[in-house]
Amino acid sequence: MIISLLNQKGGAGKTTIAINLAYAIAETQVKVLLVDSDPQGSARDWGTVRSEPTPFTLIGIDRPILHQEVPKLSEAYDYTIIDGAPRVTDLTRSAILASDQVLIPVQPSPLDVWASAEVVTLVREAKLYKPNLKCNFVINRKITNSLIAKEVIDALSQYGIPILNTQISQRVIFADAFSQGSVVSEYDPKSTALAEIYQLREELIGATN
């Protein structure tokens, strides 16, 4: 299964979720490939900062050949995660064509919801050729103990793309772990942040620890 984290808006949480999700899936003893498709290479930078071995394979493909290369490469893995690139339409389109499932991380603010219109359009176009393509929004950086504003839910609903039940909260541990080349699972296995990542994993692939 190939899952891509896409949103042309930078800072939505693509890389943070891609890395933590790849790690969490690898913890279930399956083979995971993480493809960094961002020319800025933030996932690869994360891999370079790391001192521990990584339980998944991390490669970079940041040209719009993802739809040709990734399906072939993914045959040797149980799950492949593509970390999307901001802005570049060609790369996003190529990633969508490579994917079985697209996850669009979005911050719960109207501005961020509007900014995801572009990727939604690309998904709609791809669905004409790939009717089985799955696509979901996942709310990221939710302020803890707050409700998502009704205007955000309404605006997201208008895109006709389902919102996952799992919501990822705004927590410094995500940024702290990242900057040390780590994931929340290593940084604090008892953290609520990790519980959210496990919930996301379960909602996506049905796996529990």
Ligand SMILES: Nc1ncnc2c1ncn2[C@@H]1O[C@H](COP(=O)(O)OP(=O)(O)O)[C@@H](O)[C@H]1O
């Ligand atoms: N749930 C979160 N809580 C706290 N910080 C977050 C969260 N998600 C992302 N961030 C931070 O926001 C910034 C952008 O996230 P990143 O994953 O790099 O987004 P993208 O890959 O979409 O550009 C990073 O500094 C990251 O540490």
Ligand SMILES: [Mg+2]
């Ligand atoms: Mg990124």
